[in-house]
Structure formats: structure tokens, C-alpha cells
Amino acid sequence: MYILGIDGGGTKTKGVIATVAGTIIAEATVGASNPNNVKKEDLKKELSKLIDILKTESKDAFKEVKRAYAGMSGVDHPSARKEMKQLMESLLPWSIPVTVNNDAITALYSGTLGKPGVVQIAGTGSITFGLNGEGVLDRVGGWGYLLGEGGSGFAVGSEGLQEAFRAHDGLGSRTELTSLICGHFQVKTLPEIIHSIYNAVNPKELIASLSRHVFTAADHGDKVAQAIIQKNANHIGEAVSCLINKQFNENERAHEIPVVLAGGLFNRLDLFKGAMEEIFEKHSINAKLIRPGIEPVGGAVIAGFLEENIEVDEGFIEQFSRHKL
Known part of the structure; x- marks a missing residue:
């Protein structure tokens, strides 16, 4: 079982596919994704690039992703969060549920x-x-x-x-x-x-x-x-x-x-x-x-597992941190 975690900000956007043990299967970094600062077409381009890289790095793991959790800056307003969720859903297979939240919660969970x-x-x-x-x-x-x-x-x-x-x-x-x-x-x-x-x-x-x-x-x-x-x-x-x-x-x-x-x-x-x-x-x-001990994108993975009612332990941080993003 894998979670696709995304940490999007005003400077760059990171994404990983990882296990509950904290093993990173695929990773990618692209440009900014704050909808308040980035045009819609550029936002779609960057997120599409992110997902394509993750898919290319590990096609098998991508097929088994249980959920995508994105902690994004600039999505505080419900309408902005809804638009971001719809964009993410348009770029991912319909079988992968998407959660979009403020990037602060993923930073907290890290x-x-x-x-x-x-x-x-x-x-x-x-x-x-x-x-x-x-x-x-x-x-x-x-x-x-x-x-x-x-x-x-x-x-x-x-x-x-x-x-x-x-x-x-x-x-x-x-x-x-x-x-x-x-x-x-x-x-x-x-x-x-x-x-x-x-x-x-x-x-x-x-x-x-x-x-x-x-x-x-x-x-x-x-x-x-x-x-x-x-x-x-x-x-x-x-x-x-x-x-x-x-x-x-x-x-x-x-x-x-x-x-x-x-x-x-x-x-x-x-x-x-x-x-x-x-x-x-x-x-x-x-x-x-x-x-x-880990970057906020790791917090996005943790949040994704919690959405699936699965808790992670301290070993997650140790394993996740071994992989230099």
C-alpha cells in the first residue's frame, strides 16, 4: 500500500510515493504551485510534470497508490481548495481519492x-x-x-x-x-x-x-x-x-x-x-x-495514511530521513 504525498509552496513543489514504514519509492520536485502566485495554466503544467515523473519512476507502485494527500499553500479558501482538488483529480486515475489541505498541517505532522x-x-x-x-x-x-x-x-x-x-x-x-x-x-x-x-x-x-x-x-x-x-x-x-x-x-x-x-x-x-x-x-x-527530522512532504504521507485510519510510528521518520530528497 502506498500514499502519494505532495508539499506545494510558493517556491517549489515536492512529491513522493512512500510506504507506511517510510520507504520512498519515487520522488519528484517541480516549480511553485501556490494558486495565488501561479497562473492556472502554469499550475497545471507543474503538477502534471510532478505526477508524470512519479509515474515514470515507479509504474508498479503508482498503480497501487491508495490515496493522494496534498498540503498546499494558498488553498485556505474553500473555493481555492475545491479547485485544487479538482485539478489534482483530473491528473490522477479516478481510483485514487485526493485530499487537499493547507500545507501547515503536513508541516505539523512532519x-x-x-x-x-x-x-x-x-x-x-x-x-x-x-x-x-x-x-x-x-x-x-x-x-x-x-x-x-x-x-x-x-x-x-x-x-x-x-x-x-x-x-x-x-x-x-x-x-x-x-x-x-x-x-x-x-x-x-x-x-x-x-x-x-x-x-x-x-x-x-x-x-x-x-x-x-x-x-x-x-x-x-x-x-x-x-x-x-x-x-x-x-x-x-x-x-x-x-x-x-x-x-x-x-x-x-x-x-x-x-x-x-x-x-x-x-x-x-x-x-x-x-x-x-x-x-x-x-x-x-x-x-x-x-x-x-523529515521534510513536510513526509507529513503529507503521514496525513494520507491517517486518512486511511493507519498510524505511523517513529520508525517512519528514521526510514524516511535516510532518503535525501
Whole structure:
């Protein structure tokens, strides 16, 4: 028995066919699949490519797929989720049932194996998502970059850009971000990047990619960059604390609440952890921070098995993680 798990985001989309033991039979990675940022024809093209690769890698396993579970960004609205489900169904054999859900739940399961907890996604975008002991789902944030996505790669990169331009105009403090961003775009002066920013195919992804320069400047002691990281770390701490206090009952909060940390920003957890923990202490939050041993696509496989009333054990993570995606 096999599950086809998909993790779709604003940068790339991963898919695997795997067993309940965590053995990966086939894998594929294609482009972005967030319907808010990708045109319908491009979305269909990428997902079709993903499925074709998986089918080619293992025709026998593909024929025995019991369910497809897709954790996708940008499908919060019921109509968007329905459209994504219909698209997936059109690309797969009719015999394979399809479940489409927010990518946050698959990221959560990658750290809790389907058990209750909170997941903080801090990648290109951000969302705080939780599942309590009664099976109730809730969230804080994740409303898109136009409405503010604190604690995301976009937020860090965008604030880095803003502070660089403030320094350029004489409105803010001098910062190493100016030279780092100019170097990124291979220009001599900051205004030369305007065309590249406003004419980018995916400006959100481009701006989020600049977050690494904020980290570099912070490592070098740049006060402006350090303040940006502090601000976003505080935001994450407040969002997680808010969700735990409103979603988990007093008895649940008396025990450690697993908080799964997913997304590229947490590759530099060393820059965020201290400020986050200070916020947790302020709100008396008993959080157990978890860096999952597998990627969110593994959480999609776990979710698929749970849909079939099959639980996975710790051995799943060990086996799944042996395969480098």
C-alpha cells in the first residue's frame, strides 16, 4: 500500500510515493504551485510534470497508490481548495481519492506524526497553525504578504530592503545591508535595483531571497539587521503564544505543547530562538520547540495514511530521513 504525498509552496513543489514504514519509492520536485502566485495554466503544467515523473519512476507502485494527500499553500479558501482538488483529480486515475489541505498541517505532522501541536511555518511566507486534543484546527496569520506576514522570509527581506533605502535617503542608520543588496543585484547604487524588483516574475520570492543578507549583516554585528530579526522573532513568539492560549485548554497547557518549526528561516534558529523563548516566558507558555527530522512532504504521507485510519510510528521518520530528497 502506498500514499502519494505532495508539499506545494510558493517556491517549489515536492512529491513522493512512500510506504507506511517510510520507504520512498519515487520522488519528484517541480516549480511553485501556490494558486495565488501561479497562473492556472502554469499550475497545471507543474503538477502534471510532478505526477508524470512519479509515474515514470515507479509504474508498479503508482498503480497501487491508495490515496493522494496534498498540503498546499494558498488553498485556505474553500473555493481555492475545491479547485485544487479538482485539478489534482483530473491528473490522477479516478481510483485514487485526493485530499487537499493547507500545507501547515503536513508541516505539523512532519514533527508530531499526526499528534496535536502547533506548527510555525517561516519560509517565503508565514503562518501559525495548530491542532488541539479535540481535533480542532485553528490558525494565526498566514493572510498573504500584502496583508503582512511577520516572521517570514518575505518580511525579513522586505524590511531589509526598506532599511537599506532609508539609509540611502538619509532617513535611517547606515547599514551593511546597502552593500550586500547592491552586491546581490550586481549594481553600484541602490536605486538601480528598482527595475529588477518591480519587474520580477515572482517579486515575493525575490524579496524573500534577500533575507539571507539580513542574516549575514546580523552576523557581522549590524544593528539594523539585528533589529529586523528581533522584530520578526518577537512576532513569531507572540503568534505562537496567542494560538496556544486560545486553542489549547488549561489542562493541555499544563504540559509541553509541541511547536514544530518549519521553513527556511529556521535554518538560522540561532538568531531567532532566544527572542522567541523570552516571549514564551512572558506569556507563561510551555513550548517544546521541534525541528522535524523529515521534510513536510513526509507529513503529507503521514496525513494520507491517517486518512486511511493507519498510524505511523517513529520508525517512519528514521526510514524516511535516510532518503535525501
